[in-house]
Amino acid sequence: MLRIDQETHDAIVAHAKRDHPDEACGVVAGPEGSDRPERFVPMVNAASSPTFYEFDPTDLLRLYKEMDANGEEPVVVYHSHTATEAYPSRTDIGLAQEPHAHYVLVSTREHGNSDGPVEFRSYRIVDGEVTEEEVSVVPPREEPRSQT
Amino acid sequence: MAVEVRIPTILRTYTDGEKAVDGEGATLSEVIEHLEANHPGIKERLVESKDGQPDLRRFVNVYVNDEDVRFTGGLGTAVSDGDQVVVLPAVAGG
Numbered sequence: 001m002l003r004i005d006q007e008t009h010d011a012i013v014a015h016a017k018r019d020h021p022d023e024a025c026g027v028v029a030g031p032e033g034s035d036r037p038e039r040f041v042p043m044v045n046a047a048s049s050p051t052f053y054e055f056d057p058t059d060l061l062r063l064y065k066e067m068d069a070n071g072e073e074p075v076v077v078y079h080s081h082t083a084t085e086a087y088p089s090r091t092d093i094g095l096a097q098e099p100h101a102h103y104v105l106v107s108t109r110e111h112g113n114s115d116g117p118v119e120f121r122s123y124r125i126v127d128g129e130v131t132e133e134e135v136s137v138v139p140p141r142e143e144p145r146s147q148t
Numbered sequence: 149m150a151v152e153v154r155i156p157t158i159l160r161t162y163t164d165g166e167k168a169v170d171g172e173g174a175t176l177s178e179v180i181e182h183l184e185a186n187h188p189g190i191k192e193r194l195v196e197s198k199d200g201q202p203d204l205r206r207f208v209n210v211y212v213n214d215e216d217v218r219f220t221g222g223l224g225t226a227v228s229d230g231d232q233v234v235v236l237p238a239v240a241g242g
Binding site: 025027043047051052053054055057058060061064073074077079088089090091092095096097098099100 | 240
């Protein structure tokens with residue numbers, strides 16, 4: 001199951017809507033081994049395409065060095081589909097190289113750049129096997145501390 | 149030339165889980181041959197044959213001292229003592 005806070009969820013959706021009709025992409029980094037997506041990092045789609053996405057190689061190196069320095073890993077790797085459902089394409093499956101990541105797919109096909117609900121789904125993709133998982137959107141992390 | 153090679157998560161099955169391994173060679177190509185000798189199978193994941201010539205796979209990025217080797221001579225890129233080689237799979241899809 002993917003647990004993601006409302007704020008990060010909404011930021012991914014907003015990015016996808018903004019970049020529609022091109023695909024939007026990015027990661028949510030979190031402490032290594034924690035499975036907690038905490039740091040939203042929208043990336044530029046170097047392909048600027050409605051049917052393909054790719055992180056720019058220079059941005060990719062910067063991102064991974066940064067995560068390495070912070071003891072983070074990409075807990076979520078997200079991208080949007082702009083004309084099809086939020087399900088990994090054959091290309092997505094073939095190129096998935098992060099066995100620990102939750103691959104989040106957002107589809108903007110219904111409302112494009114406008115307000116309105118979007119499909120937001122999450123998958124594990126390991127060795128070409130796709131497994132959909134439940135998405136649990138939780139309140140923002142800044143919860144009030146318990147009273148003592 | 150002794151270099152450090154940073155290994156991405158997906159390829160750590162070849163390096164017993166190590167994030168970085170020692171490399172050896174005067175060019176990236178030699179570094180990869182040396183890697184293959186110690187971690188059999190890893191070369192296949194990095195290099196493919198294009199028009200009969202070995203070349204880096206399209207969706208594998210390799211950097212020597214933060215420079216993308218696609219702009220510095222690909223597999224022929226020279227490496228020096230103490231250089232850092234970083235391997236990162238592309239994050240891409242359709």
